[in-house]
Amino acid sequence: MKHVLRYVRPFFGKMMLGFTFKFGGTIMDLFLPMLLSTIIDDIVPTGNRRNIYLAGLLMLVCSVLAIAGNITANRMAARVARDTTEKIRNDLFARISYLSARQLDAFTVPSLESRLTSDTYNIHQMVGMVQRLGVRAPCLLIGGVVITFLMEPVLTLVLIAVMPFIAVSVYLVTKRGIPLFNDQQVATDGMTRIVRENAQGIRIIKALGKEGAERDRFDDANRTLNRAEKRAALNMALSSPLMNLFLNFGLVAVIFVGALRVNSGLSETGKIIAFTSYFTIILNAVMSVTRIFIMSSRGIASANRIGEVLDTPMDMEPDPAYDAPAAPGSPKIEFDHVTFSYNGVKPDVEDLSFTLMPGQTLGIIGPTGAGKTTVIALLMRQYDVDSGAIRIDGRDVRSMPRDEIAKKFGAAFQNDFLFADTIRTNIDFGRGFSDEELLRAAEYAQASPVLEENGGLDFELAIKGANLSGGQKQRVILSRALAGDPEILVLDDSSSALDYATDARLRLALREHFRSKTTNLIVAQRISSILQSDLILVMEDGRITGRGTHEELLRTCPLYREISDSQMGGALLE
């Protein structure tokens, strides 16, 4: 809740102005019955027609002022609600963008998505509603209580005695409501997850004829959500009949106490009659105020979910403790006894050590699950090591700001992402390269035919690049990695969808243009991709089990030889 307040605070001035308009409009609405009684009680007995017209005209003026005040106030409220929500959503998105990989894993994407969308809508509604109802109701409530108090203080006290009951029940309903609404949002996450999965895996689902099974899975999530929604709604539904009950019982108490007081001559019947009519106003006002509270509980539950993300501390900030001056002639990349585990159970990579001088090329090969991709994730500081150290240019990566690290890299990942945007935007990726640079990168990445076929850099990709084939997508992703001649080029199995002829041309281009200045790190399954590396690491179960050049490994590492034989056809090399 404190988050919402913080976002609303800058608009306090505007809101006050809006409240003033609303107040004015409300007062004008209240003037009308007064004018009416003036006409009937005071003017009509005099028979003065001119005054009747005059009073009628005055009523018209009040009506115009009321409509103007209310519309202005509503518009201002809408503007504040928009600005608040827009700001919250932007900040939330910014914070999500800077979540570390580990934090993102913990929140999960579907949950973040629904926080960014449905939770922010709830806030929007709450902010708008509080402003629209928040003036009229308290005005009527306070006004009603003040008038009755002036008229008959003792009877008012009877009515006020009911208020604690109302307050307690509002408190209880709201308190119960917040966790229930939270459950509802969590259940929404669950449903979102299944819809996402289905959109992504539709081919496989259809191929396996699992539409029915998926419907069952969705029905489960739908039922869970439905139950959560019902529970939250039923809790809220309790409030209005309960308030009615308390206030009406209070009214009965007023009549009874009134009877006692009239009997002993302390009050008059007329006052009790007036009291009952003011009572209706107070009742309606209290109902509105409670509605604001109750409805806010949904907003608060959402605000808490958003707050959870906003309050997540920045992870992996540069740590001065690791700041040590770099020795001249340091290796470009150095892994120093690195051990790391994703879930803290069993190390995913263990005691890795290697160095790579500027301009050198490192190849990593090894079975599925050996930890190849983990090496890259650690080098780019997506995660921090559990023990040991990783240094770039002699500096511990933990001492370096994230964007400084990122600037050194061009990277193409295993399951890299293309945005529904132009090819230009996808390759440039906000880095502001010239067309010339972009086209050169595309040429090296063997993506020039992709561009020619589709009419150049301005070709709009469909969602997730669906209008390109697998190999074409990979080449656009490679272009992104190669653009701007990065200091360190990371290719994680990024030519798997290329046919051999294209792959061979790619290797040639890489060798010609990215060898002298660029330090390369290539993870591959094809020996041919790493054959010419200065250093090849063979990884198994998170450990390095072979290192050396191609020729050395053929002699020393049986696993490497086996892989090589299987791919190249042993006969060819003998």
Place this chain on the structure above:
Amino acid sequence: MNRGPKVARPEDVVVGNVSKKKLKVLLRLGKYMFQFRWGYLAALALSVLSNLLSLIGPKLSGRAIDAIGIRTGAVDFDAVIRYCLLMLAAYAVSSVMAYCLQIVMINLSRGIVRRMREDIFAKLMKMKVSYFHVTQTGDIISRISYDIDTINATLSTDLVQIASSVVTVVGSLVMMLSISPRLCLVFAVTVPLSILTTTKMANLFRPLFRARSGKLGELNGYAEECLSGQKTVRAYSEEPVMIERFAGRNKIAADAYFKADYYGTMVGPTVNFINNISLALVSVFGSLLFLAGGISIGDVSSFVLYSRKFSGPINEAANIINELQSAAAAAERVFRLLDEAEESPDVPDAFVFGKDGPVAGQVDAEAVNFGYTPERRVIHDLTLHVKPGMTAAIVGPTGAGKTTIISLLMRFYDPDTGEIRLDGQAIAEANRSSVRRSYTMVLQDTWLFSGTIADNIAYGSPRPVSRAQIEAAARAAGIDSFIRGLPDGYDTILTDEGVNISKGQKQLLTIARAMISDAPVLILDEATSNVDSMTEMRIQSAMTDLMANRTSFVIAHRLSTVRSADVIFVLQHGRVIEQGTHDELMAAGGFYYSLHSAQFVN
């Protein structure tokens, strides 16, 4: 940086004749409600009863006040206590009824919403595969969550409120007519005026509410996209760019919301204004009538009281119109999704594969031409014949149409011309899901759902399978020992971004999933592209087992895997340009030969 509108979708085209369309949306919503008609009747009865009961309250309080009298010391306490008790009872019953009404309404609206979500999802399952390629997942999610929530708000409260208001309006109108038909002429002016204004406004604002729902959907789509590509964004430290782009879209969505609010919130005060005017008119004309001797002053005051009662619900209805507007816009989006083109229905009396004995696995394609769009043909004159148990390889450069052929075989799409047959039966005239059940596949795309590992493997079988069978499949796919090493073993839950599972391991799981199936035709589309050759060798015998006794289609770049195929189809630009065994093709020295040689070029 500017991202223009994507592929033009039919829904973006504004269709004429707005009111006809609106009527249709309302009718369809009505159909959902009709399924719950008894619930609605109960709700209506409850609301009328509880309204009547709360009307008794003032009457009783009047009696109690009469019993108090106006003189000191003359209070009839017996009567006062009696009426007070009666009031307590009336209010208590009324509250209980109001609560019951809420319960009924919540169950009703939630029931409808649940059914709508079910319908949407069932629809998604029937949709053409291509729908998911042109639609952002976030937009689908927006429809199934935000839009449906909006509809729910209307269904749960507004409708019953409208219904119970009608009672009040009719009642007070009758009373006013009985007092002075001449004064009622005022309403002959103001009521049509207010109806006209609100409907006019409603029609004017309708596109705004539609835009609001649409823009929010787009924002969701964009959020989904950014979150999916988060890892890439982080690697390039391009967060500021993404944040800026998001802010642009956010602004558009927030403005669309504001615009709807800006005009939408005019309706309430406007109707209130018209009512205020009618109050002023009643006051003036009532007074004039009194002076002319046509009406008593008491009548004027009761007329005013009734006119207040009369305009109250109308005022309320005006506010509800706003909500109805946004509900209609949301419903439109939901229904539009429900109206998307489905996969064409099976022909009547469609052939069902596997009904009369097992499918042998003979696959034939005859002169097939196909394009995803009419302008761009991607498969030209494809003819292939694969006998049961044979292994057919499809090779060719990227973009040659290999995956498209698979989509055609499995009837994700129907050919433009030509025919595809399974066991000699044209699949276009067969039951679609029985065609697909005849295939099992391992794709490059390693899709798994969030559930246990065991569930994911068992997913491949149309029948329930035992844990032992699951473990056997995992062992055969070479992933058993890895699974056992996980803290929860086979019961490990795979989450969305399963960090502890590499892409290669995921692929092994999908292979295990295929192994548990008993479909007669197997498709391996780059099935081992994410698996290193070491692992591939280890699971080779399992793959051989998988392919034994099945007709297999293998797509692979690694030509070593296709070498042993019975027939190899070499594809270029959507045409089969060579076909034969490895040895034949090598001997021919054509395109295949050059592809093969390229493997060893450095």
